[in-house]
Amino acid sequence: MKKTVGLFAAGALVVALSACSTGATPAGSGGAAGGAPNKALDQIVVGFAQVGAESGWRTANTKDIQDSFKEAGIQLKFSDAQQKQENQISAIRSYIQQNVDYIAFSPVVQTGWDAVLGEAKAAGIPVILTDRAVDSKDTSLYITFLGSDFVKEGKEAGDWLVQQYQGKSDPVNIVQLEGTTGSAPAIDRGTGFADAIKANPNMKVVASQTGDFTRAGGKQVMEAMLKSQPKIDVVFAQNDDMGLGAIEAIEAAGKVPGKDIKIITVDAVHDGMQALADGKINYIVECSPLLGKQLIDIVKKLNAGESVPQRIVTDETTFTQDQAKEALPNRKY
Ligand code: GZL
DSSP, X not given: XXXXXXXXXXXXXXXXXXXXXXXXXXXXXXXXXXXXXXXXXXXXXXXXXEOOSOSHHHHHHHHHHHHHHHHHTOEEEEEEOTTOXXXXXXXXXXXXXXXXXXXXXXXXXXXXXXXXXXXXXXXXXXXXXXXXXXXXXXXXXXXEEEEOOHHHHHHHHHHHHHHHTTTOOSOEEEEEEEXXXXXXXXXXXXXXXXXXXXXXXXXXXXXXXXXXXXXHHHHHHHHHHHHHOSOOXXXXXXXXXHHHHHHHHHHHTTOOBTTTXXXXXXXXXXHHHXXXXXXXXXXEEEOOOOOHHHHHHHHHHHHTTOOOOSEEEOOOOEEOHHHHHHHGGGXXX
């Protein structure tokens, strides 16, 4: 929807702003540009281009977004890109064609978004990043990035490991199961983890490979690492699903996960927390998929002509085995 400029009286130019999305606040500028859309909530249409359905985290994220929009009475157009960037780009282009009021998406990888985000900007449709970031230098291409601090998550995983081996100097051979290649969580969790352990020369990442955030991928990569690595002490899986796949491979190799090989993961979805409570995983860093309500809040603020911060970091915590046993009964996902 564009601003509607109309000539209402001889010589008088009155700008009539239709209830449209051009009142959005360019990132970091504060205040609405051109007046608030102020649409009735049930008239607002948001196009959401989801990454896929690759993990328990993604399933929970999708459910939370869909439930939040239903509860808010805001129209949601939803697409699943099956972890392919070209599908997400097509979905965004389709939302532009449909002239939605806002576009939200979780970029499957960090790079390659400037062109399509430029098209959304030219169409006057504000873009909200959820979950994952883009590496665009032009921050006017999106209004805000709502999601976790992945570097912090990686660091928290590494810090826990360093603490476990405090005062010991024996070699600690670590294998890392990376998330989707080129994705913000894979890049940043790897950076945070490496930073956390770098002061300990006895701790070495002896192998690191992507399992694409899937259980099957984690199992496949772990099977290969068990064959190629003479000794593995620790697995750092960048999400629960790859960690659960690694457990299957470790047990198939006749070893005890959580004891013979320690496992640290990220997410804290139900199956991961169950494995943690059962002692098969040793530590989980939470990454909350429950972004729906915050996304709705951003849409409502923009519709009211209010500005939103360019970066909104989600709250999350960490879990030991005992904490998982306590938390499990009340977990939403
Ligand atoms: C993190 C999210 C990641 C999860 C994985 O915010 O993008 O993608 O950690 C998911 O489980 O597949």
